[in-house]
Amino acid sequence: MLTLHQAGLTAVPAIAPLDGTIRPGELLAIVGPNGAGKSTLLSMLSGFRPAEQGELRLDGTPLPDWPIAELANRRALVAQQELPGFDWQTDELLSLGSNPAKSLVAALLDDLDLTHLAKRSVLSLSGGERQRVMIARGACQLLSRGSPTAKDGGLLLLDEPTSALDIGQQQRLMRQLRAWAEQHRMAIVCVLHDLNLASTYADRVWLLHQGQRIDHGLPNQVLNPATIAKIYAAELQLLEGSSHGKHLLALAP
Amino acid sequence: MIAILNAYRFRARLPINRAARVLVGLTAALLLALGWSAASGALGISPWGLLSGQADPLSVQVWWQLRLPRLLLGVAVGAMLAGSGAAMQGLFRNPLADPTLLGLASGAGLFVAVWIVLFQDSGAGSLYGQFAAGFLGALCVCLIVFGIAKRQGGGSAAVMTLLLAGLAINTLAGAGGGVLAFIASDEQLRQLSLWGMGTLTNALWRTTALALVLIAIALWLLMRSARELDLLQLGESTAHAAGLDAARLKRRVVVATSLGVGLCVALTGVIGFLGLLVPHCLRLWLGPGHRLLLPASMLGGALLLVVADTLARTVAAPAEIPVGLLTSLLGGPYFLYLLMRRNRAC
Numbered sequence: 001m002l003t004l005h006q007a008g009l010t011a012v013p014a015i016a017p018l019d020g021t022i023r024p025g026e027l028l029a030i031v032g033p034n035g036a037g038k039s040t041l042l043s044m045l046s047g048f049r050p051a052e053q054g055e056l057r058l059d060g061t062p063l064p065d066w067p068i069a070e071l072a073n074r075r076a077l078v079a080q081q082e083l084p085g086f087d088w089q090t091d092e093l094l095s096l097g098s099n100p101a102k103s104l105v106a107a108l109l110d111d112l113d114l115t116h117l118a119k120r121s122v123l124s125l126s127g128g129e130r131q132r133v134m135i136a137r138g139a140c141q142l143l144s145r146g147s148p149t150a151k152d153g154g155l156l157l158l159d160e161p162t163s164a165l166d167i168g169q170q171q172r173l174m175r176q177l178r179a180w181a182e183q184h185r186m187a188i189v190c191v192l193h194d195l196n197l198a199s200t201y202a203d204r205v206w207l208l209h210q211g212q213r214i215d216h217g218l219p220n221q222v223l224n225p226a227t228i229a230k231i232y233a234a235e236l237q238l239l240e241g242s243s244h245g246k247h248l249l250a251l252a253p
Numbered sequence: 254m255i256a257i258l259n260a261y262r263f264r265a266r267l268p269i270n271r272a273a274r275v276l277v278g279l280t281a282a283l284l285l286a287l288g289w290s291a292a293s294g295a296l297g298i299s300p301w302g303l304l305s306g307q308a309d310p311l312s313v314q315v316w317w318q319l320r321l322p323r324l325l326l327g328v329a330v331g332a333m334l335a336g337s338g339a340a341m342q343g344l345f346r347n348p349l350a351d352p353t354l355l356g357l358a359s360g361a362g363l364f365v366a367v368w369i370v371l372f373q374d375s376g377a378g379s380l381y382g383q384f385a386a387g388f389l390g391a392l393c394v395c396l397i398v399f400g401i402a403k404r405q406g407g408g409s410a411a412v413m414t415l416l417l418a419g420l421a422i423n424t425l426a427g428a429g430g431g432v433l434a435f436i437a438s439d440e441q442l443r444q445l446s447l448w449g450m451g452t453l454t455n456a457l458w459r460t461t462a463l464a465l466v467l468i469a470i471a472l473w474l475l476m477r478s479a480r481e482l483d484l485l486q487l488g489e490s491t492a493h494a495a496g497l498d499a500a501r502l503k504r505r506v507v508v509a510t511s512l513g514v515g516l517c518v519a520l521t522g523v524i525g526f527l528g529l530l531v532p533h534c535l536r537l538w539l540g541p542g543h544r545l546l547l548p549a550s551m552l553g554g555a556l557l558l559v560v561a562d563t564l565a566r567t568v569a570a571p572a573e574i575p576v577g578l579l580t581s582l583l584g585g586p587y588f589l590y591l592l593m594r595r596n597r598a599c
Binding site for chain 1: 346348483484486487488489490491492493494495496497498536540541542
């Protein structure tokens with residue numbers, strides 16, 4: 001469990017102080033326009049950019065007090081796509097940073113539809129395939145190194161995990177994230193651009209604008225057409241009446 | 254060797270994996286090359302003759318005082334250049350990175366040139382002076398590069414800044430070298446240009462012994478960084494979340510590399526392409542994991558330099574080709590061929 005107490009960043013890009021709790025088993029979406037500070041916030045949540053005001057606590061211990069190696073057992077980050085400079089094999093890349101059991105690697109490859117690529121070089125994969133490999137690696141880090149005393153599956157931070165995926169893969173990934181959250185009691189935070197993905201799959205949403213979290217709560221409340229239209233400076237229409245009761249937003253022609 | 258190990262494995266049921274086989278194979282090849290190199294040269298000396306005490310005193314003298322330190326220096330310099338190349342490539346996540354890229358080699362080179370032209374007398378201390386100058390040069394560049402990197406903090410901008418700083422230092426050192434060549438005497442100019450081509454002829458016990466110890470320390474520091482270099486390949490923020498202290502890793506690799514490379518340059522001049530070529534070829538064969546790549550590169554670099562140096566001093570014996578010319582002549586075209594053949598990074 002990650003808790004924020006008036007945590008913020010003062011240096012540019014800044015994040016206005018915010019409170020919050022990210023609980024095991026939930027999927028939290030961070031949304032907002034370009035330059036709202038989503039990736040910066042994620043970087044603060046991971047401890048890569050330490051909070052300059054307030055504090056963040058993971059499992060009750062302030063983030064800076066965690067030894068860097070132990071922290072890696074409890075939270076993983078999948079940053080936006082960076083091309084690995086060298087020719088790793090998919091299953092080797094998955095094992096970087098942890099020492100996973102073969103069965104875990106196989107299960108994760110299967111979860112993200114990557115089994116047929118296990119022995120391929122990651123540089124030969126498509127952008128979407130590579131993105132799924134990196135997400136599987138993040139999950140692998142948490143699941144293989146989770147400390148035996150932990151009651152939950154740790155914290156998985158994903159920066160735009162669907163940016164290179166087709167809609168079928170987007171659906172499979174988001175469903176898989178929900179499954180991991182439930183099975184392993186993992187807390188998952190996703191920066192998402194697609195508001196409808198956030199609305200359909202997230203338990204809660206944080207809406208960011210110019211470094212400030214201007215709203216948070218259930219997707220249907222936060223992602224209402226009036227607020228979104230204003231913040232994104234877009235014309236929208238609400239598609240209601242979908243079978244699962246989630247609000248969906250579409251661009252007006 | 255491998256067959257023996259395999260037989261041993263079946264009997265003892267020891268898990269001897271691919272990594273061990275590769276390293277044992279490379280070590281065996283290096284030992285063979287050393288044996289060949291020890292026996293060949295302007296003065297043919299049989300190792301058996303030496304061992305059995307039947308060799309004439311002159312041969313014994315030449316072997317112990319000239320050839321053995323030269324062999325050891327070849328091993329150390331080859332291992333250091335190739336090992337630091339592999340580590341730098343990992344640190345910058347770029348298969349074309351190299352200690353020369355950071356300006357370490359040229360910084361060391363400039364200091365040595367300053368020593369030769371401005372301070373060197375014909376006294377007995379001249380070799381130590383050259384040695385210390387190279388050491389100091391690499392250290393200075395290291396501190397400058399570090400000062401710049403520290404101000405930048407972490408992040409990907411820091412790597413770019415490091416590369417640009419290296420570029421500036423290389424240019425500056427090149428200009429400084431030009432000025433020195435302009436004011437140097439004919440004798441100094443000849444010394445500068447011979448040394449600049451890279452040669453192992455300076456191998457004498459009094460300098461080699463210290464160099465061996467210091468290079469061994471640098472190599473050990475690099476070896477300790479292998480797992481962390483693997484992690485760094487995930488990108489800095491992801492690697493941090495996976496448990497990597499990137500600042501400490503950078504510090505260790507840069508210090509080890511600058512000390513080792515500064516020493517190599519002071520002793521042997523610039524021996525090109527080892528740091529680029531050896532890790533590159535081995536990565537194609539062994540994959541990018543540093544726990545195998547680093548020691549394999551060290552062994553491979555030592556092997557290549559020992560072979561090249563033996564050729565350099567035997568092909569036109571009793572004259573001697575600077576080994577740096579030879580490695581560049583052999584390595585350059587091969588590297589260009591690799592670049593043209595491969596259409597993707599590494």
